[in-house]
Amino acid sequence: xSPVDESRFERAASRLLEQSxxxxxxxxxxxxxxxxxxAVAAAARPRWWRAPSWMPATGALAATLLVALFLWHRQTPGxxxxxxxxxxxxxxxxxxxxxxxxMEGEDxxxxxxxxxxxxxxxxxx
Amino acid sequence: xxxxxxADVDDSTDSSAARNSRALNxxxxxxxxxxxxxxxxxxxxxxxxxxxxxxxxLQLARAYAHRPAQEWKPLFYRILExxxxxxxxxxxxxxxxxxxxxxxxxxxxxDEIDPIAQAPSTEPQPPRRLExxxxxxxxxxxxxxxxRRQQQAFLLRTLEGLDVAQTAxxxxxxxxxxxxxxxxxxxxxxxxLGELV
Numbered sequence: 168x169s170p171v172d173e174s175r176f177e178r179a180a181s182r183l184l185e186q187s188x189x190x191x192x193x194x195x196x197x198x199x200x201x202x203x204x205x206a207v208a209a210a211a212r213p214r215w216w217r218a219p220s221w222m223p224a225t226g227a228l229a230a231t232l233l234v235a236l237f238l239w240h241r242q243t244p245g246x247x248x249x250x251x252x253x254x255x256x257x258x259x260x261x262x263x264x265x266x267x268x269x270m271e272g273e274d275x276x277x278x279x280x281x282x283x284x285x286x287x288x289x290x291x292x
Numbered sequence: 293x294x295x296x297x298x299a300d301v302d303d304s305t306d307s308s309a310a311r312n313s314r315a316l317n318x319x320x321x322x323x324x325x326x327x328x329x330x331x332x333x334x335x336x337x338x339x340x341x342x343x344x345x346x347x348x349x350l351q352l353a354r355a356y357a358h359r360p361a362q363e364w365k366p367l368f369y370r371i372l373e374x375x376x377x378x379x380x381x382x383x384x385x386x387x388x389x390x391x392x393x394x395x396x397x398x399x400x401x402x403d404e405i406d407p408i409a410q411a412p413s414t415e416p417q418p419p420r421r422l423e424x425x426x427x428x429x430x431x432x433x434x435x436x437x438x439x440r441r442q443q444q445a446f447l448l449r450t451l452e453g454l455d456v457a458q459t460a461x462x463x464x465x466x467x468x469x470x471x472x473x474x475x476x477x478x479x480x481x482x483x484x485l486g487e488l489v
C-alpha cells in the first residue's frame with residue numbers, strides 16, 4: 168500500500184467516522200448531555216472537600232489524639248506515673264507505730280549502735 | 293482587607309471558576325460523541341459505552357479540572373481507556389462465572405431484539421446515503437474485529453485527531469508502539485475494506 172493510498176484511506180475513514188457521529192440517536196445524546204452537566208457540577212464543588220490528599224494527615228492526627236486521650240484517661244488523678252510496690256512488709260511497717268517512730272529518727276542512735284555491733288560481730292566472727 | 297478589595301477578590305475567584313466550568317463544559321461537549329463511539333467500538337454495548345463515558349467525564353472533572361485545559365484530552369482518553377479495560381475485565385469474569393453455572397436463566401432483557409427497531413424504515417433512502425451507510429457499517433464492523441490496541445490507536449488518531457504523542461499519553465505506551473498499532477490497524481482495515489467510499 169503506497170503512502171498516497173494510505174492517506175486517501177485515512178481521510179475516507181475519518182470522514183465516515185465523523186458522519187457516523189451524526190447518526191447517534193437523541194436518547195444517547197441526551198444521556199451524554201446529562202453526564203456532562205453532572206461532571207461540570209462536580210468540578211464546580213470546592214476542591215478541599217473533594218480532594219482526598221488532606222485525609223491521611225487528618226486521620227493520623229486524629230489517631231494520635233485518640234491514643235493520647237486514652238492514655239491520659241487511664242492515669243487517674245493523684246496516681247504516680249510509676250509503679251509503687253505494696254508488699255506485706257510495707258503494710259506492717261506502716262501499721263506498727265513503734266516502727267514509725269524508729270523511722271522518724273527518735274531511736275536513730277540505737278540503729279547506729281546496732282549497725283556497729285553487727286559489723287564488729289561480723290569482724291570478730 | 294477593605295470591603296471593596298475583598299469583593300474584587302471574590303469576583304475574580306467566581307469569574308475564574310465560572311470560566312473554568314465553561315471551558316470544561318465546552319471540552320466535554322466536544323469529545324462526548326467521539327468518546328462514545330470509541331467506547332462503543334470497544335465494548336459493543338450502548339449502555340456500557342455510555343457508563344464508561346460518564347465515569348470518565350466525572351473522574352476528569354473531579355480530579356483534573358484544575359489542570360491546564362490542553363492536558364484534558366489525553367487525560368480524558370486515558371481515563372476512558374482504563375474504564376473500558378475495567379469493564380472488559382469484569383465482563384470476562386462474569387462470562388466465566390456464568391459459563392460455570394449449571395442452570396442459566398433466560399436471555400438478558402437487554403439482548404432481546406426489539407421488532408420495531410428492527411423493522412425496515414419506510415423512508416426511501418437515496419442511493420448515495422445508502423452507500424455511505426453501508427460503508428460506515430462495514431468500517432464499524434471491521435473496527436470491532438481489530439485487536440483492542442490497534443482499534444484504540446486508529447480511533448484516537450483518525451476520529452479524535454490526536455497526534456502520536458497525545459495518543460501515546462492516552463494509551464499509556466510509547467510513541468513507537470502507537471505507530472506500530474496504527475500501521476497494523478490501517479493495513480488490516482485496508483485489507484478488509486479496500487477503497488472506502
